[in-house]
Amino acid sequence: MSSVYLILPVVLPIVGGAVMPFLHLSEKKRNLYLEILVILTSITAFLCVFRRPEEGFTLFHLTGNLDFALRLDGLGSMFTCLIAFLWPLATLYAFEYMRHEKHTTGFFCFYTMTYGVTLGIAMAKNLVTMYLFYELLTLVSVYLVMQPMTKKALYASRVYLYYSIGGAAFAFLSLVFVIIFGSTTDFIPGGVLDPSRIGSNTQSILVVYLLAFWGFGVKAAVFPFQGWLPKASVAPTPVTALLHAVAVVKSGAFAVMRLTYYCFNVEVLRGTWVHLAVMGIAMLSIVYGSTMAVKETHFKRRLAFSTISNLSYILLGVTMMSPLGLLAGMSHMVVHAFMKIGSFFSAGAVLHQSKKEYVDELNGLAKKMPFVCSVFVICALSLIGIPPFAGFISKWNIALAAMEAGAEYPFAYLAVGVLLYSALMTAVYMLTVAVRVWFPDQGSDRTSDAKIKDPNWEMKLPLAVFAAAVILIGLYSEPLMQVLRAVAWGRV
Numbered sequence: 001m002s003s004v005y006l007i008l009p010v011v012l013p014i015v016g017g018a019v020m021p022f023l024h025l026s027e028k029k030r031n032l033y034l035e036i037l038v039i040l041t042s043i044t045a046f047l048c049v050f051r052r053p054e055e056g057f058t059l060f061h062l063t064g065n066l067d068f069a070l071r072l073d074g075l076g077s078m079f080t081c082l083i084a085f086l087w088p089l090a091t092l093y094a095f096e097y098m099r100h101e102k103h104t105t106g107f108f109c110f111y112t113m114t115y116g117v118t119l120g121i122a123m124a125k126n127l128v129t130m131y132l133f134y135e136l137l138t139l140v141s142v143y144l145v146m147q148p149m150t151k152k153a154l155y156a157s158r159v160y161l162y163y164s165i166g167g168a169a170f171a172f173l174s175l176v177f178v179i180i181f182g183s184t185t186d187f188i189p190g191g192v193l194d195p196s197r198i199g200s201n202t203q204s205i206l207v208v209y210l211l212a213f214w215g216f217g218v219k220a221a222v223f224p225f226q227g228w229l230p231k232a233s234v235a236p237t238p239v240t241a242l243l244h245a246v247a248v249v250k251s252g253a254f255a256v257m258r259l260t261y262y263c264f265n266v267e268v269l270r271g272t273w274v275h276l277a278v279m280g281i282a283m284l285s286i287v288y289g290s291t292m293a294v295k296e297t298h299f300k301r302r303l304a305f306s307t308i309s310n311l312s313y314i315l316l317g318v319t320m321m322s323p324l325g326l327l328a329g330m331s332h333m334v335v336h337a338f339m340k341i342g343s344f345f346s347a348g349a350v351l352h353q354s355k356k357e358y359v360d361e362l363n364g365l366a367k368k369m370p371f372v373c374s375v376f377v378i379c380a381l382s383l384i385g386i387p388p389f390a391g392f393i394s395k396w397n398i399a400l401a402a403m404e405a406g407a408e409y410p411f412a413y414l415a416v417g418v419l420l421y422s423a424l425m426t427a428v429y430m431l432t433v434a435v436r437v438w439f440p441d442q443g444s445d446r447t448s449d450a451k452i453k454d455p456n457w458e459m460k461l462p463l464a465v466f467a468a469a470v471i472l473i474g475l476y477s478e479p480l481m482q483v484l485r486a487v488a489w490g491r492v
Helices: 004-022 027-050 074-097 104-122 127-146 151-181 202-217 228-234 237-246 248-263 273-295 299-318 323-354 370-384 390-406 410-438 457-475 478-488
Strands: 057-063 066-070
Touching: 004 027, 004 057, 004 066, 004 104, 027 074, 027 104, 066 127, 074 104, 074 237, 074 248, 074 323, 074 457, 074 478, 104 127, 104 248, 127 151, 127 248, 151 202, 151 228, 151 248, 202 248, 202 273, 228 299, 248 299, 248 323, 273 299, 273 410, 299 323, 299 390, 299 410, 323 370, 323 390, 323 457, 323 478, 370 390, 370 410, 370 457, 390 410, 390 457
Parallel strands: none
Antiparallel strands: 057 066
């Protein structure tokens, strides 16, 4: 079967988004055009997954054994399905949110192009292709951060760009070393580093892996390169949700998965000093993000620090360097996407409807916005890890992976304590918001403005879907777990 159709979900949104400014459509026609384009892209992405060809598709040959090519394996299919499901809902939400904003044509142009680039990362056949799409993601997403064109937004975009450029340099080192010491640049379960080529260069390989972990991990906001993420919260909420839940940070975590399990040989890394180092970095990121979120009073920035913490759960699972660890990382990647995008969209709806930005301004808001506040509570409980919500399932998997790794490397047992600390801190910074909106102090209700109400259906529908997903995955997780187990153990 020809695999040329693999290029469609990547090219459609990139080209469709790029030409949109030249069509000169009215707002209504533009929104219809974009939603059809995004839905069509998602349909083609799902078709590519379910009719997955054995061979990839080479767009063009670079030199030697270096190709710019696409292919779907189990891990790539998981990430592709996640992106393709979330993006149409995020786009629908963005229509209402951006209705009264400036520069909306440019915004939706780059917003849609980002969709195609993110799918390119998910569907990359080799490290070369992933790296090129990874850097292209920086170029198309930096405009989204600066979109308000305020002083803070421009500063945040520069910080994001500087961090990304620095990360690109570190990531490039891994590409060079894989070319030199690897049997191929294609993604192969177990890794591609050839022990016969490594020889006495083991320590160099370990150093390069650490730098590459940080390089790709920049977009995953891994410590100490997390500074750009809270600053990027000045961007419109559809952008911050995209950064935190769908595209950028998830691409960073996905790239680290590829790097660890499909490029560098896991057997070479396991048990070495770099194994303990990256595990420790993930734990430190969790502790840092949780602690800073408790101190933060700005609603969206609090959620940004929460992302630093919760996204590092994925990296913590990955750094266990076992099939169970990969399963834990993938399960939290899926679950976190729904929890976090639901949380951010709830915060965005609050900002859109009430113009309230700080936690202490939210007293009694549930009386005016019961639907939005209910969705936020559901996502908050899931982020804490309370059963039967989805967050419990993924965090339980991470704890199991830590216990398994701890039997061989006792340092991994510390991860269980880190998970408990993070759960406690998450309860503090999320439930304080929930209690404030539903149970305000006497005489402190500041929501008397009659104009404040729940948003229209364009915002409500995505929120309802995300809340339902958080509940359903928590109650009926086994089908998802079966698929992810097959990926983790290399059966698909």
